[in-house]
Amino acid sequence: MTGPELLxxxxxxxxxxxxxxxxxxxxxxxxxxxxGQELAWPVDLGGRTELDIIAETLRQHDIDHTEEAxxxxxxxxxxxxxxxxxxxxxxxxxxxxxxxxxxxxADDPRVHQGVLTANLKSVxxxxxxxxxxxxxxxxxxxxxxxxxxxxxxxxxxxxxxAKHIRVFTHDEVVLIGDTPHDVYAATTAGVxxxxxATGRSSKEDLHQAGATTVxxxxxxxxxxxxxxxxx
Numbered sequence: 512m513t514g515p516e517l518l519x520x521x522x523x524x525x526x527x528x529x530x531x532x533x534x535x536x537x538x539x540x541x542x543x544x545x546x547g548q549e550l551a552w553p554v555d556l557g558g559r560t561e562l563d564i565i566a567e568t569l570r571q572h573d574i575d576h577t578e579e580a581x582x583x584x585x586x587x588x589x590x591x592x593x594x595x596x597x598x599x600x601x602x603x604x605x606x607x608x609x610x611x612x613x614x615x616x617a618d619d620p621r622v623h624q625g626v627l628t629a630n631l632k633s634v635x636x637x638x639x640x641x642x643x644x645x646x647x648x649x650x651x652x653x654x655x656x657x658x659x660x661x662x663x664x665x666x667x668x669x670x671x672x673a674k675h676i677r678v679f680t681h682d683e684v685v686l687i688g689d690t691p692h693d694v695y696a697a698t699t700a701g702v703x704x705x706x707x708a709t710g711r712s713s714k715e716d717l718h719q720a721g722a723t724t725v726x727x728x729x730x731x732x733x734x735x736x737x738x739x740x741x742x
Contacts, residue, residue: 518652518679519616519739520627520669522688523635524556525710526729527613528642530603537595538568541587546574557711558692560629560665561585561656585657589633599641606709608729613647615732616739623676625653627665627686627696632657652676662692666700685739691720705738 521527524534538554554568565584569576616622625648628635632655639645652673654665666684673679684702686693689710697704698721706722707729708714717725724738 515740516621516623516677516679516683517739518669518673518684519622519624520653520666520684520686521613521624521648522558522686522690522693523626523628523630523638524558526606526687526689526693526707527609527644528603528605528638529709530599530638533599533602537588537591540595541584541591542568542572544591545584545587546572548572556629558629558662558688558690560660560662561588561631561634562660563656563662564629566660585631589631592634592637596637596641599638603642605642605644606729608732608735610644610647611732612729612735613644615736617647623649623652623673625649625651625669625673627654627662627669627688629656629662629692631655662696663699666696666702687739689717691716694720694722705735 524530534556535553539550542550551572554564556564565581566576569580574580616624626635630638635655636645652669654668658665658668670679670684681701682703685705686697686702687705687707689707690712694704694706694717704722704724706717706725708717708725709728714725726735726738729735
């Protein structure tokens with residue numbers, strides 16, 4: 512293989528797919544199964560890692576933040592998604608340009624693409640499988656919300672997992688995501704970022720969070736490729 516190589520890491524929710532309200536629905540169901548009580552208020556799922564969300568949820572409901580309680584809720588969440596995976600398509604869609612972009616990078620031998628997501632690994636796979644995208648990413652160079660509570664640390668996990676390909680320098684790693692949490696992860700880890708205003712955060716929100724490259728969405732493939740390869 513000749514020429515430069517990149518490790519491209521995609522956020523999932525509101526970057527590649529939208530599953531409107533489904534995550535909150537699964538959280539309510541999982542919390543009920545795990546602890547026999549209802550959630551007192553909606554869970555904020557906006558780009559935070561699952562371990563971070565679980566820790567806050569336990570504290571809010573006066574449940575000791577133990578490894579056992581964390582695993583209990585995580586397992587219930589994974590089970591809820593598995594049992595109701597067939598409903599995902601009815602709640603959402605692949606976002607404009609996402610599949611085409613994944614296919615383009617998958618076809619480029621210089622690009623190794625995975626996901627860097629707040630989701631549990633099992634949930635991330637279910638989501639992309641149900642929307643027909645799972646085969647386009649390399650799960651062995653990805654990082655997930657059950658790897659670490661701090662999203663920036665997920666970059667370290669992904670880079671470490673990609674070492675079987677080669678060591679990717681900071682400039683050779685590109686995150687693509689839609690929230691200030693993605694901006695935080697990239698800037699804290701010292702890697703590059705292409706932000707997309709496809710979620711709840713506007714272009715202005717993402718710029719204010721520190722993103723220098725912000726696209727409206729993924730529909731302009733040539734522009735996305737140009738930005739990903741920009742140095």
